[in-house]
Amino acid sequence: xxxxxxxxxxxxxxxxxxxxxxxxxxxxxxxxxxxxxxxxxxxxxxxxxxxxxxxxxxxxxxxxxxxxxxxxxxxxxxxxxxxxxxxxxxxxxxxxxxxxxxxxxxxxxxxxxxxxxxxxxxxxxxxxxxxxxxxxxxxxxxxxxxxxxxxxxxxxxxxxxxxxxxxxxxxxxxxxxxxxxxxxxxxxxxxxxxxxxxxxxxxxxxxxxx
Amino acid sequence: xxxxxxxxxxxxxxxxxxxxxxxxxxxxxxxxxxxxxxxxxxxxxxxxxxxxxxxxxxxxxxxxxxxxxxxxxxxxxxxxxxxxxxxxxxxxxxxxxxxxxxxxxxxxxxxxxxxxxxxxxxxxxxxxxxxxxxxxxxxxxxxxxxxxxxxxxxxxxxxxxxxxxxxxxxxxxxxxxxxxxxxxxxxxxxxxxxxxxxxxxxxxxxxxxx
DNA sequence: CAACGATCCGTAATTATATGA
DNA sequence: ATCATATAATTACGGATCGTT
Numbered sequence: 001x002x003x004x005x006x007x008x009x010x011x012x013x014x015x016x017x018x019x020x021x022x023x024x025x026x027x028x029x030x031x032x033x034x035x036x037x038x039x040x041x042x043x044x045x046x047x048x049x050x051x052x053x054x055x056x057x058x059x060x061x062x063x064x065x066x067x068x069x070x071x072x073x074x075x076x077x078x079x080x081x082x083x084x085x086x087x088x089x090x091x092x093x094x095x096x097x098x099x100x101x102x103x104x105x106x107x108x109x110x111x112x113x114x115x116x117x118x119x120x121x122x123x124x125x126x127x128x129x130x131x132x133x134x135x136x137x138x139x140x141x142x143x144x145x146x147x148x149x150x151x152x153x154x155x156x157x158x159x160x161x162x163x164x165x166x167x168x169x170x171x172x173x174x175x176x177x178x179x180x181x182x183x184x185x186x187x188x189x190x191x192x193x194x195x196x197x198x199x200x201x202x203x204x205x206x207x208x209x210x
Numbered sequence: 211x212x213x214x215x216x217x218x219x220x221x222x223x224x225x226x227x228x229x230x231x232x233x234x235x236x237x238x239x240x241x242x243x244x245x246x247x248x249x250x251x252x253x254x255x256x257x258x259x260x261x262x263x264x265x266x267x268x269x270x271x272x273x274x275x276x277x278x279x280x281x282x283x284x285x286x287x288x289x290x291x292x293x294x295x296x297x298x299x300x301x302x303x304x305x306x307x308x309x310x311x312x313x314x315x316x317x318x319x320x321x322x323x324x325x326x327x328x329x330x331x332x333x334x335x336x337x338x339x340x341x342x343x344x345x346x347x348x349x350x351x352x353x354x355x356x357x358x359x360x361x362x363x364x365x366x367x368x369x370x371x372x373x374x375x376x377x378x379x380x381x382x383x384x385x386x387x388x389x390x391x392x393x394x395x396x397x398x399x400x401x402x403x404x405x406x407x408x409x410x411x412x413x414x415x416x417x418x419x420x
Numbered sequence: 421c422a423a424c425g426a427t428c429c430g431t432a433a434t435t436a437t438a439t440g441a
Numbered sequence: 442a443t444c445a446t447a448t449a450a451t452t453a454c455g456g457a458t459c460g461t462t
Contacts, residue, residue, distance in 0.1 A: 055435040055451050078442085097436060100444070105433085107445095108318055115325045122332045125339055132342035139349040146356040153363035266437060266449060288429085307450060310430070315447085 058098070062088045066095070070102050268308070272298045276305070280312050 058066070069076075069084060076084070076099050078092075085092040268276070279286075279294060286294070286309050288302075295302040 057434075057452065075444090094435085096443080098434095100446090101435070103444085104446075108321075111318075111321060111325060115321060115328070118325070118328055118332060122328060122335065125332065125335050129335055129339045129342060132339060132346060135346055136342060136349065139346065139353060143349060143353045143356060146353060146360055150356060150360040150363055153360060153367055157363060157367055268449085285430090304449085306429080308448095310432095311449065313430090314432080 058088075058090075062090065066098055066102070070099065070106075074103055074106065075099070268298075268300075272300065276308055276312070280309065280316075284313055284316065285309070 065084070065088060069080070076096065081092050081095050085095045088095070275294070275298060279290070283290075286306065291302050291305050291309075294300075295305045298305070
C-alpha cells in the first residue's frame with residue numbers, strides 16, 4: 001500500500017534502527033524508547049553533531065492523547081509535561097515541542113477561520129449597503145416628486161388665493177405660512193435631494209421662481 | 211534501500227549537474243491538458259553518507275539569492291533548481307525544500323495581509339452603511355413630512371374647490387386629477403416610508419382617512 | 421493503444437531546531 | 442527554563458510523465 005520511496009526507506013532504515021517499531025502505520029505500538037538525543041546544551045551550536053535526528057511520526061494514539069490534553073489546556077505545566085511524556089513514552093522535550101507547534105498551528109488555523117468569517121459578514125454588509133444605496137436613490141426620487149407636487153398644489157392654491165373670497169384667502173395664507181416654516185424654507189437641505197430640473201419649476205407654463 | 215539525501219556538507223556542488231532539465235514551464239495550474247512536464251532521468255544518487263545531520267541555517271548570502279529567485283518565480287524548474295543549487299553549494303533537494311517552505315510562508319503571510327486589508331475595508335463599509343441608514347431615516351422623515359404637507363395643501367385645495375366658483379373648481383379638480391395619477395394613488399408604495407403615526411393624518415381636526 | 425509501475429514534483433501537515441524576549 | 446516565531450527537514454498523499462509490457 002504504502003509506496004516506499006528511496007528517500008523514505010533510507011530514513012526508515014536508519015530510524016528503525018534507532019527507534020524500532022515507531023514507523024508502523026497500521027499497528028502503532030508503544031514506543032518505549034531510549035532517547036539518543038541529549039538535551040541541548042547552552043547555545044553552543046551543535047552543528048554537525050549527532051543531533052540531526054530524523055523525525056519520527058507520532059503514533060495516532062499518541063497524537064490523540066496530546067490533542068485531548070491540548071483541548072484542556074493549550075499550555076503545559078512542566079509537571080504535567082513529565083507525566084504526559086511518561087504516559088506516551090516520549091521525551092518530555094518532544095511533548096513540549098509538540099505543544100509549541102500545536103499552538104502555532106492553532107493560531108494560523110484560527111486566522112483562517114477568522115478570515116472566512118469576516119469575509120462572509122463583509123459580503124453581507126456590502127449587500128446591505130448596496131440595498132441602502134438603492135433605497136436612498138428611490139427615496140430621493142420620491143421626495144423630489146412629492147415636493148414638486150407640493151409646490152404644484154401650493155401654486156394652485158396661491159393662484160386661487162389671489163382671486164377668492166377673504167375667508168378663503170385667510171385659510172390659504174395660513175396654510176402657506178405653515179408650509180413655509182415646516183420645510184419650504186428650512187435651513188438644512190440636502191443639496192442632492194432636489195434634482196437639477198426642479199430648481200426651476202414650470203407649472204402650467206408658469207415659472208414659480210423657486 | 212537507497213539512501214540519497216543528506217550529506218549536505220556544503221561541498222558537493224558538483225553533483226548537481228545531473229539534471230538535464232528540460233523545456234517548458236507554462237503556468238500550468240489546474241488540471242487541464244498537456245502540461246509537458248519534466249523529463250525524467252535516472253536518479254543519480256546519493257550524496258554522501260547516511261549522516262542524518264542537519265546542516266541548518268543557510269547563510270545570509272544563500273538566502274539572499276534564494277529570495278531573489280523567489281521574487282522572479284515562486285516555482286522552480288528543475289533546470290533552475292540544479293543551477294541554483296550549484297551556485298549556492300547546496301543539495302538540489304535543499305533548494306526544493308526551501309522553495310516549498312518559502313511558498314508556505316508566503317501563503318500564510320499573504321493571508322495575514324489579506325485579513326488586515328479586508329478588516330480595514332470592512333470597517334469602512336460598516337461606517338458607510340451606518341451613514342446610509344441614517345440618511346434613509348432622515349429621508350423618510352422628510353418624505354413623510356413632504357407628503358403630509360402635500361395632503362394638507364390638497365385638502366385645502368379640495369376645501370376651496372367645494373366652495374368656489376365653477377371656474378375655479380375646474381382648475382382645482384384638474385390639479386387634483388394630475389396629482390392623483392402622479393403619486394397619490396400609485397400602486398407601489400414603500401410600506402415603511404410612512405411613519406405609523408402618519409397612517410391617520412389629522413389636518414385641522416379632520417381625518418383624511420389615509 | 422491501454423495498463424502498469426517507477427520516478428519526479430508539489431502541497432499540506434508534521435517534527436524538530438535555532439533564536440530572541 | 443518557557444514561549445513565540447522563523448526556519449529546516451521529513452512524511453504522506455496526489456498528480457503527471459516516462460519506459461515498459
